[in-house]
Amino acid sequence: MMTEPHTLKTIRIHPTDNVIIALKDLSAGERLSAGEISIVLKEPVKPGHKIALISISAFDKVIKYGHVIGHATGDIQPGEWVHSHNLATDLSGELSYTFKPGTREAGPESASMPGFMGYRRSDGRVGIRNDIWVINTVGCVNSSAERIARICNERFGGKGIDGVYTFAHPYGCSQLGDDLGLTRRILAGLMRNPNAGGILLMGLGCENNQMEELLEIAGNPDPARLRRFYSQKVGDEIEAGIEAVGELYEIVKNDRRVECPFSDLVIGLNCGGSDGFSGISANPLLGQLSDRLSAWGGIPVLTEVPEMFGAEQQLMNRARDRRTFEELVAMINGFKQYFIRHHQPVYENPSPGNKEGGLTTLEEKSLGAIQKGGSAPVAQILDYGVGVDLSRRGGLALINSPGNDGVSTTAQVASGAALMIFTTGRGTPLGTPVPTVKVSSNSAIYHQKPHWIDFNAGALLDGEVSMPELTRRFIDYLVAVASGEKRTNNEINDYREIAIWKEGVTL
Numbered sequence: 001m002m003t004e005p006h007t008l009k010t011i012r013i014h015p016t017d018n019v020i021i022a023l024k025d026l027s028a029g030e031r032l033s034a035g036e037i038s039i040v041l042k043e044p045v046k047p048g049h050k051i052a053l054i055s056i057s058a059f060d061k062v063i064k065y066g067h068v069i070g071h072a073t074g075d076i077q078p079g080e081w082v083h084s085h086n087l088a089t090d091l092s093g094e095l096s097y098t099f100k101p102g103t104r105e106a107g108p109e110s111a112s113m114p115g116f117m118g119y120r121r122s123d124g125r126v127g128i129r130n131d132i133w134v135i136n137t138v139g140c141v142n143s144s145a146e147r148i149a150r151i152c153n154e155r156f157g158g159k160g161i162d163g164v165y166t167f168a169h170p171y172g173c174s175q176l177g178d179d180l181g182l183t184r185r186i187l188a189g190l191m192r193n194p195n196a197g198g199i200l201l202m203g204l205g206c207e208n209n210q211m212e213e214l215l216e217i218a219g220n221p222d223p224a225r226l227r228r229f230y231s232q233k234v235g236d237e238i239e240a241g242i243e244a245v246g247e248l249y250e251i252v253k254n255d256r257r258v259e260c261p262f263s264d265l266v267i268g269l270n271c272g273g274s275d276g277f278s279g280i281s282a283n284p285l286l287g288q289l290s291d292r293l294s295a296w297g298g299i300p301v302l303t304e305v306p307e308m309f310g311a312e313q314q315l316m317n318r319a320r321d322r323r324t325f326e327e328l329v330a331m332i333n334g335f336k337q338y339f340i341r342h343h344q345p346v347y348e349n350p351s352p353g354n355k356e357g358g359l360t361t362l363e364e365k366s367l368g369a370i371q372k373g374g375s376a377p378v379a380q381i382l383d384y385g386v387g388v389d390l391s392r393r394g395g396l397a398l399i400n401s402p403g404n405d406g407v408s409t410t411a412q413v414a415s416g417a418a419l420m421i422f423t424t425g426r427g428t429p430l431g432t433p434v435p436t437v438k439v440s441s442n443s444a445i446y447h448q449k450p451h452w453i454d455f456n457a458g459a460l461l462d463g464e465v466s467m468p469e470l471t472r473r474f475i476d477y478l479v480a481v482a483s484g485e486k487r488t489n490n491e492i493n494d495y496r497e498i499a500i501w502k503e504g505v506t507l
Contacts, residue, residue: 008463010034010051013280014066019050019082021064021276021358023461026051032079042079047442048276048358048425050082062087065279067311069364082360089361091310091347095333099325100317113296114475116482117257118264118418119194122222124390126264127194128418128435128482129162130255132248134241135187137203137211138172141231145202148241156245160253161197162484164245167433167498172209179504180208185385186500188218189414192387195434197255198225198248202241205232225251257484262475263297265482266388266397268412268420268432269372270304272405274350275425275441276358279368282423282441282457287374288471289421289478294376294395299388301417302373303399303408305335309346310363311370319378320395327381331400338503349403357425372423384501388416405430406499413498419482427452431490431497435481438489439474454488 010020012034020034022045030041034053045051050064056076061068070089076082119127132152136145149166157163167190171183187209191199199221203211211228215221227244231237269286271278290300308315312332319325339346350359359365379395382388388397401411409420409432420432425441427449440446443458455477459465465473480486490496 011280012053013064016063016066018052018054018056018063020053021280022047022049022051039078042077043081045081046358050087050276050358050360052076052078052080052082054078056082064364065367067314067363067367069310069367070361083358084355084360087360089310089347089363091362097313097316097325097329097332099319099322101319101321101325111292114262114479115259116262116265116479117484118260118482119197119255120258120260120264121194125192125194125266125416126260126418127197128265128484129195130197130252131162131195132156132164132198132200132245132252133190133193133196133433134164134166134200134202134245135190136166136169136172137187137201137209137214138207139168139170140173140204140207141202141237142168142170144231144237144241147238148200148202148245151238151242152245152249155242156249156253161249161255165433165496167496169498169500171500171502173204173207175208175504177504179502182384182501182503183209184214184217186410186414186498188214189385189387189416190433190498191218191221193413193416193418193434195418197252198245199227200241200244200248201226201228202237203228203230205230261296262293262479263393265293266299266301266416266418267293268301268409268415268417270405270409270412270420271307271369271372271423272430273424273426273428274354274357274359274365274368277441277458277461278357278423278425279371280441281460282425282439283368283371284374284467285439285457285460285470285474286372286421286423288467289374289474290372290376290396291374292471292475294374294379297394299379299390299393299395299397299416300373300376301388301397301399301412301415302370303401303411304369304403305331305400306339306346306349306403307362307366307369308332309336309366310361311366314367315370315373315378315398318375318396324378324381328378328398331381331398335400353426382415384411385414387414402501404499406497407501409436410498410500419478421478423457424453429490429493429495431493431495433496433498435488436490437478437481451493452489
């Protein structure tokens with residue numbers, strides 16, 4: 001990985017790689033070099049795409065990040081573009097894995113831990129916003145919940161609390177078995193998130209997702225900070241909702257920020273709209289953060305299980321103990337079985353946008369995606385919608401969830417992330433219920449979409465800054481966001497969505 005500023009046309013990520021990556025638009029005939037190797041480019045290549053550094057014969061392995069990302073489907077000459085036309089995945093179905101403890105790479109040098117001003121809740125969790133959330137048990141009351149939140153936000157937002165928000169979803173009615181369980185776990189997790197100083201739980205009354213079961217899963221939240229009702233059992237549900245939020249406001253407005261160590265943060269790390277630079281700039285930046293947060297005793301949270309396929313052994317090598325290793329193996333192979341049950345190939349990834357940005361195989365995408373986890377130990381494996389175990393601090397928490405941006409980020413917030421960081425090479429306006437820092441892998445999308453992107457990791461590719469300095473600036477920025485001194489674009493634009501995983505029967 002790049003650690004110092006540069007003015008290169010291409011980059012060779014690892015000394016054993018047999019491909020290099022274009023850092024800008026390149027024309028046929030340009031002479032390129034990597035160490036002692038010099039080649040002439042045989043065709044135009046776009047930024048983020050791969051170029052053969054040496055001769056690669058048909059069926060030989062293509063190496064990037066120092067690892068295999070697939071095999072050549074034909075002979076490839078030095079200077080040729082390497083992509084879907086001549087590179088294919090090696091992935092298939094389930095695999096057997098070996099526990100290899102002690103093979104984790106060394107993390108960055110330790111740095112002094114910063115503090116921030118946060119909201120310490122009665123159960124020990126720490127939030128970075130003081131909101132009131134209207135959680136609806138069923139999609140039938142989405143519009144009512146949105147109206148209540150809008151009126152109350154205008155009335156109370158910014159007056160001792162950060163805001164009043166709700167998160168529409170279509171579920172809770174006509175769901176059975178696993179689907180109903182998934183919906184309940186996510187809603188229960190949202191109720192536990194430390195950014196919510198108060199909760200209004202709002203239902204219709206006849207739905208399968210009844211409140212008593214939901215509250216039990218949520219751990220029976222503090223009754224002083226909870227109000228609830230079924231719309232069928234009150235006169236005017238809008239008036240009832242406004243009155244309930246008003247009661248919560250009188251309590252929540254008295255909460256105050258206190259000084260907290262950075263280690264109190266649970267931070268979700270995610271990516272979407274990735275390109276060929278994501279695994280070189282933005283994701284390694286998150287890896288630097290993850291290593292520091294883990295070393296300080298915090299909890300970085302990683303998910304998108306299908307985007308671990310092809311790179312899972314690296315994560316397994318970092319398992320803190322055999323139990324964690326076995327749980328991770330079960331999660332990986334269980335998710336592969338999920339694909340197989342639905343008669344889908346496990347390697348149907350990257351997306352069309354990923355491919356346009358230079359990613360070819362799932363191995364390549366996964367090896368870039370797990371850069372977000374740095375070299376931190378894997379400390380806990382969580383089922384979908386299950387909260388992080390605060391007793392297992394100082395390492396990655398991996399969540400069983402799909403790679404879909406909305407579903408995976410929602411799972412992280414439901415597991416307790418008070419702050420989300422989302423890397424992207426192509427851009428996305430997606431927001432989550434918590435402050436969501438968008439980090440661009442390249443400067444072009446940062447300048448094109450300043451109303452989406454909060455921080456530019458592309459400065460590393462441009463040669464403007466070293467990785468250590470970029471990391472320092474990034475952590476300073478996160479401290480300001482966590483302390484309420486800065487707002488993220490999703491907060492400014494009021495982009496706050498959730499998406500719940502569905503895999504079962506609807507009546």
